[in-house]
């Protein structure tokens with residue numbers, strides 16, 4: 001069984017994950033950032049946390065990953081880094097010998113840096129990174145995003161593990 005674990009503030013990462021979930025019959029867990037505030041001041045605080053790569057309070061904080069053959073982790077690119085919610089999730093969970101595929105959604109650049117950071121963090125926890133992908137979402141219709149996601153599913157054989 002595959003588990004897809006994501007954070008998504010504007011639903012793009014979620015949209016892509018739902019397509020993968022349906023196609024390969026995986027479980028989808030959305031990590032919530034409990035400190036994510038809306039409004040002007042809230043945005044400043046969110047951005048500050050993201051810039052500093054600060055950890056945040058999340059829900060769920062941990063998941064028992066023992067019975068999953070594959071874990072797919074997705075995060076929006078956030079100022080060239082991992083979203084605080086996914087960063088916190090990685091720190092708080094056990095990835096020992098887990099097979100993992102990571103991905104990030106971006107508007108423009110910096111996806112590579114995000115994947116590099118995620119890979120480093122997960123390998124420090126003895127996770128095994130099998131593959132990764134970047135999905136550029138800027139100016140793409142849902143139809144285009146869907147087609148691109150279906151292409152990735154095929155290219156990476158994401159259904160191998162289900």
Ligand SMILES: Cc1cc2nc3c(=O)[nH]c(=O)nc-3n(C[C@H](O)[C@H](O)[C@H](O)COP(=O)(O)O)c2cc1C
Nearest residue numbers: 008009010011012013076077079080105106107108
């Ligand atoms: C606070 C913030 C910082 C962002 N930083 C970057 C960035 O550094 N590079 C990039 O390509 N996109 C950046 N983006 C765009 C998001 O990564 C992109 O829109 C992503 O797909 C959003 O995913 P979501 O809808 O699942 O939240 C940023 C978006 C936000 C809100």
